[in-house]
Amino acid sequence: MTVHHHPPDELLAMFAAGTADLGQQIGIATHLVGCAKCRAVVRAMEHVGGAILTGLPPTAMSDGALEAMERRLDETSLTSIPERRRGQAFRDVPGLPNFLDSYPDSPWRWIAPKVHLRSIRLPEPSATRVFLLKSSPGTRMIEHTHTGFEMTCVLSGSFVHAGGHFGPGDFDFGDGSVDHDVRINSTEDCICLVAMQGDLKLNGMIGRLLQPLIRM
Amino acid sequence: MLSETPDNETSDAARWARLIEAVAVRRDREAFAALFRHFAPRIKTFMQRSGAGEQLADELAQEALFAVWSKASLFDPGSAGAAAWIFTIARNLRIDALRRQKRTPTSDTSETELEFQRDEGPLPDTGVAASEIEARVRDALSVLPEEQMRVIELSFFHETAHAEIARALNIPLGTVKSRLRLAMARLRSLLDDFS
Numbered sequence: 001m002t003v004h005h006h007p008p009d010e011l012l013a014m015f016a017a018g019t020a021d022l023g024q025q026i027g028i029a030t031h032l033v034g035c036a037k038c039r040a041v042v043r044a045m046e047h048v049g050g051a052i053l054t055g056l057p058p059t060a061m062s063d064g065a066l067e068a069m070e071r072r073l074d075e076t077s078l079t080s081i082p083e084r085r086r087g088q089a090f091r092d093v094p095g096l097p098n099f100l101d102s103y104p105d106s107p108w109r110w111i112a113p114k115v116h117l118r119s120i121r122l123p124e125p126s127a128t129r130v131f132l133l134k135s136s137p138g139t140r141m142i143e144h145t146h147t148g149f150e151m152t153c154v155l156s157g158s159f160v161h162a163g164g165h166f167g168p169g170d171f172d173f174g175d176g177s178v179d180h181d182v183r184i185n186s187t188e189d190c191i192c193l194v195a196m197q198g199d200l201k202l203n204g205m206i207g208r209l210l211q212p213l214i215r216m
Numbered sequence: 217m218l219s220e221t222p223d224n225e226t227s228d229a230a231r232w233a234r235l236i237e238a239v240a241v242r243r244d245r246e247a248f249a250a251l252f253r254h255f256a257p258r259i260k261t262f263m264q265r266s267g268a269g270e271q272l273a274d275e276l277a278q279e280a281l282f283a284v285w286s287k288a289s290l291f292d293p294g295s296a297g298a299a300a301w302i303f304t305i306a307r308n309l310r311i312d313a314l315r316r317q318k319r320t321p322t323s324d325t326s327e328t329e330l331e332f333q334r335d336e337g338p339l340p341d342t343g344v345a346a347s348e349i350e351a352r353v354r355d356a357l358s359v360l361p362e363e364q365m366r367v368i369e370l371s372f373f374h375e376t377a378h379a380e381i382a383r384a385l386n387i388p389l390g391t392v393k394s395r396l397r398l399a400m401a402r403l404r405s406l407l408d409d410f411s
Contacts, residue, residue, distance in 0.1 A: 009400035050299030058257030
C-alpha cells in the first residue's frame with residue numbers, strides 16, 4: 001500500500017505524547033495500521049519522550065517507597081500476563097486497529113442515498129465522535145461544513161477532492177473548512193473511518209433534510 | 217547501586233537496557249533497585265507536571281516501576297530504547313489515570329496499552345538499531361534551539377496543549393505551532409536519513 005497523505009506532524013506528536021483524546025487516538029492509530037513511515041515517526045517521538053523523562057529533575061519518592069515495592073515483588077508471582085480477550089466487533093472491516101474489536105459493535109445505518117454510517121461508540125466521553133462511512137461508487141458527498149477538525153482514514157476504495165486523490169491508508173485532515181465536491185472514484189465501495197470534533201453541518205436543502213439522520 | 221558508568225549519555229542508555237534485561241532474565245533485584253532509584257523520582261515529576269497531585273504522582277511512579285518489573289521480558293532492546301520504553305509505560309498509566317476520572321468506576325481501564333500496541337505491521341527495516349536511533353534523536357534534540365525544545369517538552373505534558381503552551385510561554389498561539397512544526401520537521405528529516 002502506498003500512502004500519499006499523512007497526518008500533520010503535530011498530531012503524531014500528540015499521539016506519541018499521549019495527549020490526544022481517545023477519538024483522535026483512534027483516528028491516528030487507524031492511519032498507523034497502514035503506514036510504516038508514520039509508525040517510525042511515532043517511535044521517534046517516543047524516544048523524545050524518553051529523553052524528556054530522563055532529563056526531568058527528580059522528585060523524592062515517599063519514605064520507604066523502594067522497600068515497599070520490594071516487599072510487593074516478594075509477594076507477586078509472575079506466572080502469566082493475562083491473554084487479552086478478543087472481541088468480534090468490526091472484524092468484518094479490514095484496516096482497523098485490533099483494539100476496536102472489544103468495543104460495542106453496531107450495524108450499518110442508511111443515512112443518505114448510497115451512504116451508510118456505522119457508529120464506533122467510545123467507552124468514555126470524548127469531544128471526538130468516531131464512525132465508519134461507506135459510500136457507493138460515483139457518490140458525491142453532500143457538501144458540508146465542520147466547526148472542528150475532521151480526520152478521515154481511507155480503509156478501502158478511494159475518493160477525490162480538490163486536495164487530491166485519497167486511497168487506502170491515506171489520511172485526510174480537515175480543519176474547520178468546507179469540503180467541496182468529494183467524489184467516490186473507486187469501482188468498489190469506499191469505506192472510511194472518520195474522527196470528528198465539533199458539529200457537522202450539511203449545506204443545501206437536501207442536506208438540511210438529512211441533518212436529523214446524521215446526528216449521533 | 218550498581219557501579220556507575222562514565223557520565224556519558226549513550227552509555228547510560230545502554231546501561232538502562234542492560235539493567236532491564238537483567239530484571240527480565242534473572243529477576244535481578246539489584247538491577248531493579250537501580251532502575252527504581254533513577255526512574256521513579258523522574259516519573260513522579262512527569263506525573264506532577266501532568267497535573268497529578270503529590271500522592272497520586274507517587275503512586276503512579278510506583279505502578280510504573282512495578283510494570284517495568286513485570287513486563288521486563290517484553291522489552292526488546294532491538295526495537296526500543298530503555299528510556300523510551302519506560303516513557304511509554306508512564307504515558308499509558310497517565311492516560312489510564314485520566315480515564316479513571318472520566319469513566320464509571322466499573323468500566324475497564326486497562327485498554328490503554330492495547331491501543332498503543334502497533335502489532336499490525338513491522339517498522340520499516342532501516343537496518344539501524346534502536347540504540348542508534350535513540351542516540352540520533354538525542355543528538356537532534358540537543359541541537360534544537362531552546363525555544364523549540366521548550367515547546368516540544370511542554371507538548372508532552374498538557375492535553376490539547378497548544379493554547380496552554382502559548383499562555384505559559386507568553387507567546388502567540390501561531391508561534392507555538394510554528395516552533396513545533398520546525399522542531400518536528402527537524403526530527404522528521406533525521407528519520408528520512410534512515411529510510
